[in-house]
Each structure stands twice: as C-alpha cells, then as structure tokens.
Amino acid sequence: MPRRCPGRGQRVRLGPADSDFVVDEIPLYPPSGEGEHLHLRIRSSNCSTPALAQALAACCGVAVRDIGYAGRKDRHAVTSQDLSVYRGQEAQITALAKHLPPGAEAEVLSLSRHRNKLRPGHLRGNRFRLRLLDVAQPEELTSRLVQCQSAGIPNSYGPQRYGRDGINLRQALACAGGEIGKPRRRDLATYWADAGQAAIFDACIQARFDAGLLQALRVGDVAIKGSGACFVVSAEALADCQERLEQGELGCSGPLPGADLLLAAAGVNEEERAWSASVGIDWQAFARGGPLASRGDRRPAAMELISAPQLQLDGASQGWLHLELGRGSYATSFCQHLGIDINRGARM
Numbered sequence: 001m002p003r004r005c006p007g008r009g010q011r012v013r014l015g016p017a018d019s020d021f022v023v024d025e026i027p028l029y030p031p032s033g034e035g036e037h038l039h040l041r042i043r044s045s046n047c048s049t050p051a052l053a054q055a056l057a058a059c060c061g062v063a064v065r066d067i068g069y070a071g072r073k074d075r076h077a078v079t080s081q082d083l084s085v086y087r088g089q090e091a092q093i094t095a096l097a098k099h100l101p102p103g104a105e106a107e108v109l110s111l112s113r114h115r116n117k118l119r120p121g122h123l124r125g126n127r128f129r130l131r132l133l134d135v136a137q138p139e140e141l142t143s144r145l146v147q148c149q150s151a152g153i154p155n156s157y158g159p160q161r162y163g164r165d166g167i168n169l170r171q172a173l174a175c176a177g178g179e180i181g182k183p184r185r186r187d188l189a190t191y192w193a194d195a196g197q198a199a200i201f202d203a204c205i206q207a208r209f210d211a212g213l214l215q216a217l218r219v220g221d222v223a224i225k226g227s228g229a230c231f232v233v234s235a236e237a238l239a240d241c242q243e244r245l246e247q248g249e250l251g252c253s254g255p256l257p258g259a260d261l262l263l264a265a266a267g268v269n270e271e272e273r274a275w276s277a278s279v280g281i282d283w284q285a286f287a288r289g290g291p292l293a294s295r296g297d298r299r300p301a302a303m304e305l306i307s308a309p310q311l312q313l314d315g316a317s318q319g320w321l322h323l324e325l326g327r328g329s330y331a332t333s334f335c336q337h338l339g340i341d342i343n344r345g346a347r348m
Contacts (some may be wrong), residue, residue, distance in 0.1 A: 006187045008237050009297030012141060013133050018045050021077040021257055023331075025070065026306070026324070035115035037068070040089030040108055041080060047104035048075040053083065055099035055106070060088045068118035071126070071327065080109065084118040121228075121327060125306050128323040128331040135317050139329035144338055145309050146329070153303040155254075157198035158333040163191065172196035176285040193292040196285070197256040200276040204254040205301050207275035216244050217252055220266025222298055224253040230262045231299045251300045257283040258296020261267040285293040303329045 007145040014020060031039040038060075044052055053067040060066075066086035090111055100106055118271050135141060172192040174180045180276050183189050194284055217223055219235045223245070230253060244250045255261055255272055263269045275285060285292045304326030307334040313319035332342045 003030035012135050012339070013339055013343050014335060015131030015133055016343055017131075019075050019078055021074065021331075022129040023073055023079040023081075023206045023244045024097050024127040024129075025073070025075050025079075025081040027082055027313065028070070028122050028124050031114035033112055033114075035113045036087055037084040037114050037117055038090065038093075039082060039084050039112045039114045039118070040093065041082055041110040042072075042106050042108055043078065043080045044104065044106040045078045046075060047100060047106060047191050049081065051075075051101050052106060055096060055101075055104075056083060056085055056088075058099040059095040060085050060092045062086060062088065066117075070118050070120060070123035082118060082123075084114065084116075086117060096190070106142075115188055123327050125304070125324060125326040125329070126331075128321070128325065130321040130323070130331060130335070132311075132321055133317070135311075135313065135319050138311060138319070139269055139314055141338070142311055145311065148265060148338060149305065149308065152209075152301075153305070153334055154209045154214060155300050155303045155329055156202045156205055156337075158202070158330060158336060160330060160332060161198035162195045168192055168195035169199055172199075172292060173280055176281045182291050189292075193286065193294045196281045196292050197258070197296075199279045200281065200283070201256055201299055203279050204272050205274040208252065208254070208301055213252065215245060215252060217245055217250075218266075218268065220264050220268035222253045222255075222262055222264050222268075222300050223250045224300055225250060228298075232262070232265050251302055251304075253298040254301050255283075256294075256297045256299055257286040258294035259286070259288045261296030262288075262298060299328065300326075303334060309334075 042052065047070055049072040053069060054064055057064045057067050062085060067111050070082060070086035075079050093108055093111070096106060096108065159166065168191045171180070172195045174198065175182060175192055181193070190284035217233050217238065219238055220232055222234045223233050223241055224230050226249070241250055245252070264272055284290060286294045286296060306326060310322040311319060312322065323334060325331060325334065335342050
C-alpha cells in the first residue's frame with residue numbers, strides 16, 4: 001500500500017457496521033426507457049454483486065450471463081447499483097427476495113429499459129459515505145485531506161484485490177514460480193492473475209509516489225486518457241502532455257502486465273520492472289500461454305476525485321467522510337493513504 005499522507009499519528013477508524021459504509025454507483029448514462037434489457041437500480045446489503053446477479057437470473061428465469069452490471073460492489077456495505085436483465089420482465093422482479101442468499105437484503109429502487117446490456121466500466125464512478133470514529137482532531141484530518149488532494153492520491157488496489165488474508169496473491173506467486181499448476185477453474189485463474197497484476201501495479205505506483213512522479217509525466221511514460229486510451233509520451237509532446245495532465249485531460253499510468261500491455265519506453269519500461277521486482281512475479285508469467293496469462297492493461301496512477309472530499313461531524317469524535325471517486329478506485333485505499341484504520345478485514 002502507498003505510504004500515508006503525513007500526520008501526527010491521529011488514528012481515526014472506519015465504523016465496523018455495514019451501514020457505516022454506504023456506496024452509491026454514479027451511472028455513466030441513464031437508460032433510454034426502451035429496449036430488450038430491463039435496467040434496475042437496486043439497494044442491497046450483505047450481498048455481493050455476483051450473488052445479486054445470480055438471484056436476478058433465478059427470479060427472471062435467465063442465465064447469469066444475461067445479467068449485466070458496471071462494477072462489483074462490496075458485500076459488507078449498503079450499496080446502490082444498476083443491473084440489467086436481458087429480456088427481463090418487471091413482474092418477475094417481485095420474487096427477487098426469495099432467491100437472495102441467507103441474510104442478504106435487496107430493494108428495487110427503480111426500473112427502466114435500455115437497448116444495451118450493462119458491462120464492466122459502464123459507470124462514472126462511485127459516491128461513498130463513510131462513518132468515521134475516534135475523530136479527536138478534525139482540523140488535522142481536514143488538513144490531511146487538503147494536503148493529499150494537492151499531492152494526489154495513489155490509485156492503489158490494496159489488499160482487497162489480493163484475496164482474503166492475501167490468499168490469491170500467494171497462489172499467484174506459487175503458480176508463477178512453478179510450485180503449483182494453473183487452476184482448472186477459470187474464475188480462480190482470473191483471481192490469481194488479478195492479484196498478481198494488482199501487486200505489481202501497487203509497487204510501481206508506490207515508487208512513483210515516493211519519487212514525486214504521481215502527477216508528473218516524463219519522456220517514455222505511458223499517458224492515459226479519461227477513455228482509457230494510452231500512448232507513449234515523446235520528447236516533442238512532453239510539455240503539451242504535462243499541461244493536459246494539469247488540466248485533467250491526461251494522467252500518468254501504471255502497468256497491469258499481460259499480452260496486450262502497452263510498454264513504456266526510453267528506460268521507463270525497465271524502471272517499472274525494477275520497481276515491481278520486490279513482488280516476486282516475472283512479467284512474462286502474464287504472457288500468452290503463461291501460468292498467469294492475461295490481456296494486460298494500463299491503469300491511472302492517481303485517483304480521480306470527482307468532487308472535493310467533505311468531512312461532516314455529527315457528534316463528539318464522530319462524523320462522515322463523503323467521497324466521489326472515479327471508476328475503479330477504492331475508498332478503502334483512499335482512507336488508508338490518509339492514515340485511517342479501515343478495520344474491515346471481512347470486507348476484503
């Protein structure tokens with residue numbers, strides 16, 4: 001994990017209850033009102049997105065592959081998100097509660113229709129409302145928020161991507177090192193590869209942050225646009241690219257190794273490999289035919305803050321942190337960077 005924003009040791013912590021961690025998905029576009037796909041806005045708790053998708057499929061009598069969603073949400077939270085059902089009918093949704101896992105709750109907030117299935121990434125971001133406890137020095141926490149905004153927040157995955165107690169990362173290391181074979185289950189293979197990629201990305205972003213390069217492009221760096229498109233920065237374009245970065249049009253990126261990864265140039269590729277060497281997984285493991293074969297990608301180095309974070313106190317040493325983060329960014333990583341104890345082991 002990236003090291004914390006400087007502070008004097010105040011140990012604020014997140015509340016442990018599901019209701020202390022509220023997530024509202026920010027849609028990329030509204031449903032058109034017409035089409036073969038039923039679009040639902042659902043508020044749920046104690047229910048992961050895959051479990052919610054399975055329940056929807058069961059009550060609508062369709063295959064799980066016919067259920068679409070833009071992003072996976074935390075099980076141990078109160079979340080609102082959009083899902084789509086191919087050829088789903090409004091009347092079928094009344095049976096949703098019967099198909100939920102034990103202890104899970106879900107409420108349909110709205111229904112509409114659209115021509116397309118929701119797919120991963122079809123969201124603007126997420127709005128978080130996080131309960132904070134032990135806020136003994138709110139002025140210090142507010143100062144840290146301002147300081148971290150100006151310096152940038154590393155867009156790290158953190159341990160939630162490594163599996164419970166780091167099991168997926170340990171398996172990725174063992175698989176890449178030839179100690180165990182590639183799993184037959186496709187989902188396990190994906191989890192292991194994702195964990196290995198995340199660890200490499202986090203190591204590279206930590207190094208960029210420590211070097212003051214989180215929001216500074218160099219010749220050979222790979223810049224990333226808001227659309228996800230990437231390109232290598234040339235000497236001729238460096239000044240223009242840095243100006244565009246400062247205007248929010250571009251960002252620095254970090255590697256998720258794989259067959260289709262756009263490699264950095266001018267020595268930056270070698271630097272990224274050196275930064276991630278401590279992880280213990282050779283990038284070649286993610287190549288086609290490798291034990292952790294993956295397509296590969298680039299990910300923004302810094303979190304996108306859709307709006308300025310706000311601290312709202314509502315009692316002695318307690319309050320709420322309001323965040324709006326771009327898609328793919330983790331509120332727990334934001335909090336850990338601020339030095340807040342996330343206290344949410346069950347949520348990873």
